[in-house]
Amino acid sequence: MSMAFMGTRVAGVVNPARRGGASRRGAARLALAAALFALSSCASSVADMGETATPIRVAHLAREDGDAGALKTLSADFERRNPGYALDWHSDFREFEAGGQPVIGFVQAGSARVTVQRAGGGDVVSDPELTVGDVLLLRPTERLTADSSISVVFFTVPAALPVGLPSFVRPDWDERITDTPGGCAEETGAYRRILLTWMETVGPYVYHALNCHRVRITDSFAHYHPVEGGFDEFYLVQMAQPGAVLYTSEATNRIEDPTSVSEGEAARMIDKHVLEVGDLVYLPRGTVHRGYGGVLAQIITVPGFRPGAEIGVDHYLRAINENLGLTGEAALPYREASSTRAVVR
Incomplete structure (x- = not known):
C-alpha cells in the first residue's frame, strides 16, 4: 500500500503543511504509526517462519542426576502449555503416593x-514383576509399594481414570494388547502396542487425557500435530540401536511452502538428535518430527491421540530437495514411501 504524506490524511494525522501548529504532533503520530506498522510486520514475519512457541526439550534421565536442570525446564514448559498436568521423574524409589489427582507412571x-493400595479398599499386586515398558495407573490418594527399587516417569492428569482401567497396563503380558502396525511403525510384524487409546476400536483401554503406545521405530514418516486440535508428544526412549535418531524442525510453515525455501534456509531447517536410553524428548504441538534408525520408545501424547492430527510433510521435504537440487548430505531427510502424496492420519 502506498502512502502519500503531502496533502492527505494517514491514520488520522493531518499534513503539517496545512496545519503548521500541529506539525510536531503530526510528526510524532506519523512516527508512532510507522513504528506500529513495523512491529506488526515483524510479528507477521516471525509467525510466517512457523516456529513453535515452545522449543523442543530433551532431558537425559539416565544421567547420574537425572539431568535435573533440563528436566526442570522441560517440565515447566509442558505444564505451562497444559494446565492441570504435571510431570515428575522418580528414580530408585520403593514408595509413592498419588495426591488429589490421578497419576500415570511409565x-x-x-x-x-508392586502393590497398589486401592482408594476403595483392597490391594492389587503385580504378577509377575513390573519392568521397563509397563505402565502404572493410580487414582487419587492411592499408594504403591515396591519390593525393590524402580524408576518411573509420572504424569499427573486432570481427568478421572475410568472404572474399567486396571492399575497396571503391561504391553508384553496383557493378551488384549497386540501388535497394531501403523503410525510410526507400518511394516508388517512391527512391534507397536497401544496401551491407552482414544478409541475403543483401537485398543481395550480408553482414556482421553493421555494416550500412549510402545513402539519400535525404524523409519517413521515425517509429520507434526497441529497447534489447534493436535497434541503434545513425548518420546521416552527405552532401547536404542547405534545410529538411532530423531529428526525435528520448528519451521513447520516454511516446510509447507517449499517453493519459497532458499538453500541457506534449508541447511538450517532440520535438527538431528542422537537418541540414547533414558532420553525424554518433549515435542510441542506444531513440531515436525521423524524417528529413524531403530528406537524402542513409549510415545506419550497429551491430550489423547486424536485421529486426523498427524499431518505428513515428507512430500514437502522431497519437493524442497528437488527444487534446490539438494543431494547427499545436503538433502533434507524424508521417508520415500510417504513422499509422493499428502499423508494425514
Missing part, C-alpha cells in the same frame, strides 16, 4: 513386585 528402570 516404568523406565528396574523391576519389582
Whole structure:
C-alpha cells in the first residue's frame, strides 16, 4: 500500500503543511504509526517462519542426576502449555503416593513386585514383576509399594481414570494388547502396542487425557500435530540401536511452502538428535518430527491421540530437495514411501 504524506490524511494525522501548529504532533503520530506498522510486520514475519512457541526439550534421565536442570525446564514448559498436568521423574524409589489427582507412571528402570493400595479398599499386586515398558495407573490418594527399587516417569492428569482401567497396563503380558502396525511403525510384524487409546476400536483401554503406545521405530514418516486440535508428544526412549535418531524442525510453515525455501534456509531447517536410553524428548504441538534408525520408545501424547492430527510433510521435504537440487548430505531427510502424496492420519 502506498502512502502519500503531502496533502492527505494517514491514520488520522493531518499534513503539517496545512496545519503548521500541529506539525510536531503530526510528526510524532506519523512516527508512532510507522513504528506500529513495523512491529506488526515483524510479528507477521516471525509467525510466517512457523516456529513453535515452545522449543523442543530433551532431558537425559539416565544421567547420574537425572539431568535435573533440563528436566526442570522441560517440565515447566509442558505444564505451562497444559494446565492441570504435571510431570515428575522418580528414580530408585520403593514408595509413592498419588495426591488429589490421578497419576500415570511409565516404568523406565528396574523391576519389582508392586502393590497398589486401592482408594476403595483392597490391594492389587503385580504378577509377575513390573519392568521397563509397563505402565502404572493410580487414582487419587492411592499408594504403591515396591519390593525393590524402580524408576518411573509420572504424569499427573486432570481427568478421572475410568472404572474399567486396571492399575497396571503391561504391553508384553496383557493378551488384549497386540501388535497394531501403523503410525510410526507400518511394516508388517512391527512391534507397536497401544496401551491407552482414544478409541475403543483401537485398543481395550480408553482414556482421553493421555494416550500412549510402545513402539519400535525404524523409519517413521515425517509429520507434526497441529497447534489447534493436535497434541503434545513425548518420546521416552527405552532401547536404542547405534545410529538411532530423531529428526525435528520448528519451521513447520516454511516446510509447507517449499517453493519459497532458499538453500541457506534449508541447511538450517532440520535438527538431528542422537537418541540414547533414558532420553525424554518433549515435542510441542506444531513440531515436525521423524524417528529413524531403530528406537524402542513409549510415545506419550497429551491430550489423547486424536485421529486426523498427524499431518505428513515428507512430500514437502522431497519437493524442497528437488527444487534446490539438494543431494547427499545436503538433502533434507524424508521417508520415500510417504513422499509422493499428502499423508494425514
